[in-house]
Amino acid sequence: MRKIAPLMLLTAATLFSCTGGMKEFKTLKSGVKYKIVDDKKGDKKAVVGSMITMNITTKLKDSVLFESMKQNNGQPIETPVNAPMQSGDIMEVFPELTEGDSVIIEVPVDSLFKGGQPLPPFMKSGDNLSFYVKLISVKSKEEFEKSKLEASKKQLEIDDKAINDYLTKNNLKANKTASGLYYIINTPGSGPNASAGKMITMNYTGMLLDGTKFDSNEDPAFQHPQAFEFTLGQGMVIKGWDEGIALMNVGTKATLIIPSPLAYGERSMPGSEANPKGIPANSPLVFNVEVKAIKDAPAEASAPAVK
DSSP, X not given: OBOOOOOOOOOHHHHTSOOSSOOOOEEOTTSOEEEEEEOOXXXXXXXXTOEEEEEEEEEETTEEEEEHHHHTTTOOEEEEOOOOSSTTOXXXXXXXXXXTOEEEEXXXXXXXXXXXXXXXXXXXXXXXXXXEEEEEEEEOHHHHHHHHHHHHHHHHHHHHHHHHHHHHHTTOOOEEOTTSOEEEEXXXXXXXXXXXXXXXXXXXXXXXXXXXXXXXXXXXGGSOOSXXXXXXXXXXXXXHHHHHHTTOOBTOEEEEEEOGGGTTTTOOBOOOSSOXXXXXXXXXXXXXXXXXXXXXXXXXXXXXXXX
16 A cells, blocks of 8 residues: 655645734745734744644635645644755744744745746746744654654553454454554465565555445456555555564565554545545544565666776
8 A cells, every 4th residue: 555645734824814913024034024913922943853733725816736635635734943944945944933832934945946947837036925823833853753662651541442342353363563553464375574675566455444445456346457566665655564464475465454554644634536535534444455476666767986
């Protein structure tokens, strides 16, 4: 199962309905302008290295170009605060903000397209991009990682009960790994197990615990009948797949029952025509899989050897 990779901004009217009066824009040396329209005056500043949770909307005049909530299934996005990559980077503004602030940032499009880069056809020289940002939370990297770990442990306990209920209801016996992954080998394969760096060819069907299919290369309704190939251990698939497929060899048919922290976690995944429901947040997943082939991954282009 491919890792579905992974900002929702509310509209300006929603984010900034209570501005406490109009304030003047401040201008940075780069030409970036910003106006804090809801200043919470907190003590958690979004400095470089912080992890922030925010909603963000990008507009060009009256046209909405991007809304993070729509792109992220109604959830705020999480991102690190990095040093600005170039002049006009909105990251220049974040160290001026504290947790809870709402801000409008204006960036000249000319500062983003330099050195002869052509402007997109819907922009013209002199235009400004407007970013409407609601800064929901600010954490240090250590605080962020700790909160994620604690949430993951709690969710694992919830999922473990749900998985055991599923096994009992369906009269199934499964093995459990230290991470919380459950697996059932339905048909043993032969040869060495899959290992990190190997190219794996798979058939698969993914379901929720209630039996709802959300993806399959064997069900014509999902319209991608080819076998799925990926390189094991490279972060190309969810963690539960990287761990579970490493327990199998060629010819193995198995069932993986994956707790949500080893799948998509608190993210919900969009649906499709075959499954409009998609994958709700914090969903344990069931995969029926078959390992069709294990082979060396194609060699990547490398620099000439030094003689």
